[in-house]
Amino acid sequence: MGFVIGIVLGVASGFGLIMALVYYGNIRAKRRADLAATVAAFSRMTVQDARKLLTPEEYPPWVIFPQMEKLKWLNSQLEKLWPYINEAASELIKSSVEPVLEQYRPVILASMTFKKLTLGTVAPQFTGICIIDSDPGEIIMEMEVQWDGNPNIVLDVKTHVGVALPIQVKNIGFTGLFRIIFKPLVDEFPCFGAVSYSLRKKKDLDFTLKVIGGDMSIVPGLSDSIDNMIRDAIEDSITWPVRKIIPIIPGDYSDLELKPRGILEVKLVQAKDLSNKDLIGKSDPFASLFIRPLRNRTKKSKTINNQLNPIWNETFDFVVEDPSTQHLTLRVYDDEGLQPPQLIGCAHIPINVLEPGKVKIEWLTLVKDLEVQRDTKYRGQVNLELLYCPFGTENQILNPFSSNVPLTNVERVLKDTTDDDVSDIERKTSEKKHEVILRGVLSVTVVSAENLPVMDLTGKSDPYVVVSMKKAGTKVKTRVLNETLNPVWNQTFDFVVEDALHELLIFEVYDHDTIGKNYMGRYIMTLTRVLLEGDLYDVFDLDGTKSGRLALNLKWTPQPIMRDV
Numbered sequence: 001m002g003f004v005i006g007i008v009l010g011v012a013s014g015f016g017l018i019m020a021l022v023y024y025g026n027i028r029a030k031r032r033a034d035l036a037a038t039v040a041a042f043s044r045m046t047v048q049d050a051r052k053l054l055t056p057e058e059y060p061p062w063v064i065f066p067q068m069e070k071l072k073w074l075n076s077q078l079e080k081l082w083p084y085i086n087e088a089a090s091e092l093i094k095s096s097v098e099p100v101l102e103q104y105r106p107v108i109l110a111s112m113t114f115k116k117l118t119l120g121t122v123a124p125q126f127t128g129i130c131i132i133d134s135d136p137g138e139i140i141m142e143m144e145v146q147w148d149g150n151p152n153i154v155l156d157v158k159t160h161v162g163v164a165l166p167i168q169v170k171n172i173g174f175t176g177l178f179r180i181i182f183k184p185l186v187d188e189f190p191c192f193g194a195v196s197y198s199l200r201k202k203k204d205l206d207f208t209l210k211v212i213g214g215d216m217s218i219v220p221g222l223s224d225s226i227d228n229m230i231r232d233a234i235e236d237s238i239t240w241p242v243r244k245i246i247p248i249i250p251g252d253y254s255d256l257e258l259k260p261r262g263i264l265e266v267k268l269v270q271a272k273d274l275s276n277k278d279l280i281g282k283s284d285p286f287a288s289l290f291i292r293p294l295r296n297r298t299k300k301s302k303t304i305n306n307q308l309n310p311i312w313n314e315t316f317d318f319v320v321e322d323p324s325t326q327h328l329t330l331r332v333y334d335d336e337g338l339q340p341p342q343l344i345g346c347a348h349i350p351i352n353v354l355e356p357g358k359v360k361i362e363w364l365t366l367v368k369d370l371e372v373q374r375d376t377k378y379r380g381q382v383n384l385e386l387l388y389c390p391f392g393t394e395n396q397i398l399n400p401f402s403s404n405v406p407l408t409n410v411e412r413v414l415k416d417t418t419d420d421d422v423s424d425i426e427r428k429t430s431e432k433k434h435e436v437i438l439r440g441v442l443s444v445t446v447v448s449a450e451n452l453p454v455m456d457l458t459g460k461s462d463p464y465v466v467v468s469m470k471k472a473g474t475k476v477k478t479r480v481l482n483e484t485l486n487p488v489w490n491q492t493f494d495f496v497v498e499d500a501l502h503e504l505l506i507f508e509v510y511d512h513d514t515i516g517k518n519y520m521g522r523y524i525m526t527l528t529r530v531l532l533e534g535d536l537y538d539v540f541d542l543d544g545t546k547s548g549r550l551a552l553n554l555k556w557t558p559q560p561i562m563r564d565v
C-alpha cells in the first residue's frame with residue numbers, strides 16, 4: 001500500500017527527504033532556515049569526514065562512524081524535526097503515493113485514496129549507520145531504521161458495487177536498511193549533485209488492517225489482495241536496486257537511474273530427488289524463477305505430473321539491472337490443482353558468480369527458507385544452465401558455442417528497442433536466440449561402469465546401457481556383459497545432431513534377464529558441456545539407484561552454422 005512507500009519515503013531519505021523538502025520549499029521560511037542550517041551542518045560533516053575517513057590506507061572497507069555518537073546525534077535531530085517532517089511529508093506522501101496506489105490497486109476494488117494520513121508523534125530511530133567503501137566519485141551510506149509508529153492512516157476504498165470502506169492501517173512495525181547515495185560529488189555547496197535512496201533490505205514489516213465500523217471479511221479476499229499489493233508496491237517502487245533520485249543541484253542525472261544492464265539466460269533442465277508432498281502418488285512439480293519478485297517478472301515452468309525427477313527443458317530470459325547485487329531465485333512447488341501450490345524448496349544464485357559470456361552448469365540444492373537455515377532436510381536438487389550477457393559487449397565476448405554467431409543477439413535487439421519495457425526485451429531476446437541452430441556429430445563412448453547395484457540372486461548383474469537422444473528420438477544399446485558389477489564396454493556410437501542446443505542425452509542402465517529387464521539408474525545431460533569443451537571424459541553418478549557410476553567419453557564435431565530466417 002502506498003502509505004508504506006510514503007513512510008519509506010519519509011524515513012528512507014531521512015535527511016535526504018529533509019533536504020528535498022528544503023529545496024522544494026514546502027515549508028515556511030523560518031523553519032526552512034532552521035532546517036537548512038542543520039542539513040548544512042550534517043552534509044558538511046558527512047562529506048568532509050567521509051573524505052577523510054575513506055582514505056583506504058587507514059581504514060578497512062567498512063568504515064564505521066563513531067557509531068553511538070552519530071546515532072545519538074541523528075536521532076535527536078530527527079526527533080526535533082519530526083513534527084515538521086510529519087506535517088510536510090504527509091502531503092508529499094499523499095501526492096506521490098496515490099498514483100502508486102492506483103497502479104497496484106487490486107482488481108476487486110474500484111478506487112483507493114487516502115482519507116487521512118499523519119505519521120504520528122513517534123519518530124523512527126536510526127539503529128545503525130555506516131559508510132560503504134565505493135568509488136571516489138560517490139559516498140554511499142547505509143542506515144538501519146526501526147519504526148514502531150502510531151500513525152493515523154485511513155484509506156478510502158470503494159468496491160465496484162459502490163460500497164465505500166474506510167480502512168484503517170494500524171500497529172505499523174518496520175525495520176529496514178536504507179541505502180543513501182550522494183552522487184555526483186561536486187565542489188559547490190552542498191557538495192553533491194543528487195541524493196539517491198533505496199530500501200536495501202526489508203527486514204520486518206507488520207501492520208494490521210481494520211475496517212472502521214465493520215469487518216474485513218465483508219469483501220472476501222480483500223485483506224490478502226491488499227497485503228499482496230503492499231509487497232508488490234514496495235518491491236517495485238523502492239526496493240534495491242530500484243532507487244529514487246532527488247536532484248539537489250540542477251543537472252542531468254539520468255546515469256543514476258536503474259537501467260537494464262544485461263540478460264540472464266536460464267535453462268531449467270531437470271531436478272532430482274524432490275521431496276514428496278503428496279500422500280497418494282508423487283508431487284507434480286513446477287518451478288517459479290525470478291530476479292525481482294514481481295508477479296509480472298516471475299517466470300513459471302510447466303507442471304510435470306507425478307514425478308520426483310522431472311525434466312523441464314525450458315529456457316527463460318531475465319533482464320538484469322544490477323549484476324553486482326542481484327540474485328536469481330528459484331522455487332519449486334507441488335502443483336495442487338485448485339488448492340494453493342505447496343513449496344518443495346528454494347534456492348538462489350548471485351549473478352556476480354557468473355563470468356559474462358561463460359555458461360555455468362549448476363546443481364542447486366533446495367532449502368526450505370533462504371533467510372533462515374535451520375531446516376537442513378534434503379529436499380532435492382535442481383539442474384540449471386546459466387549464461388549472463390551484459391549489454392554493450394558484443395565485440396568483446398564470443399558466443400561460447402560458436403564464434404561465428406554473436407554471443408547474444410541481445411545487443412542488436414536492444415539497439416532498436418531501447419524504448420521497450422523489460423518484458424519486450426525478454427521476449428525479443430528469446431525469439432532471436434531460438435533462431436540459432438547448431439548441427440554436428442556427437443561421438444559417445446560408453447567406457448565403463450563401477451559399483452552397480454546387485455540385481456540377480458547370484459550377487460551380480462548383467463548390465464547394458466541404452467543411450468538415447470531425446471529430441472531426435474534415436475536410441476542405441478551397448479552389449480550385455482555377464483555377471484559383473486564393474487563392466488567395461490568401451491563401445492562408441494556416433495549421432496548426427498540437428499539441434500544441439502535443445503537436445504538431451506539420456507543414459508539408462510539395465511540388468512539383462514532371460515525374461516525382461518531391470519532398471520539400474522540413469523544419467524541425463526544436455527549437450528552444453530560437450531559443446532563448450534569439444535572433448536570430455538568424466539564419471540557420473542547414476543540417479544534413481546543406491547550406487548553406481550558411469551564413465552563416458554563425448555566428442556563434438558561441429559558442422560557449419562545454419563540460421564533459420
Ligand SMILES: *[C@@H]1O[C@H](CO)[C@@H](O)[C@H](O)[C@H]1NC(C)=O
Binds near residue numbers: 296297421422423
Ligand atoms: C509490471 O507491472 C507494473 C505495474 O503494473 C508495470 O508498471 C510494469 O511495466 C510491468 N512490467 C512488465 C515487465 O510487464
Ligand SMILES: *[C@@H]1O[C@H](CO)[C@@H](O)[C@H](O)[C@H]1NC(C)=O
Binds near residue numbers: 313314470471502503
Ligand atoms: C527442449 O525444448 C526446446 C524448446 O522448447 C525444444 O525445441 C526441444 O525439442 C526440447 N528438447 C527435448 C529433448 O525435449
Ligand SMILES: *[C@@H]1O[C@H](CO)[C@@H](O)[C@H](O)[C@H]1NC(C)=O
Binds near residue numbers: 480481482
Ligand atoms: C552371457 O550369458 C548368456 C546366457 O546366460 C550367454 O548366451 C552369452 O553368450 C553370455 N555372453 C557372454 C559375453 O559371455
Ligand SMILES: *[C@@H]1O[C@H](CO)[C@@H](O)[C@H](O)[C@H]1NC(C)=O
Binds near residue numbers: 447448490
Ligand atoms: C577402449 O578402446 C580403445 C581403442 O579401441 C583403447 O585404446 C582403450 O584402452 C580402451 N579402454 C578401456 C578402458 O578398455
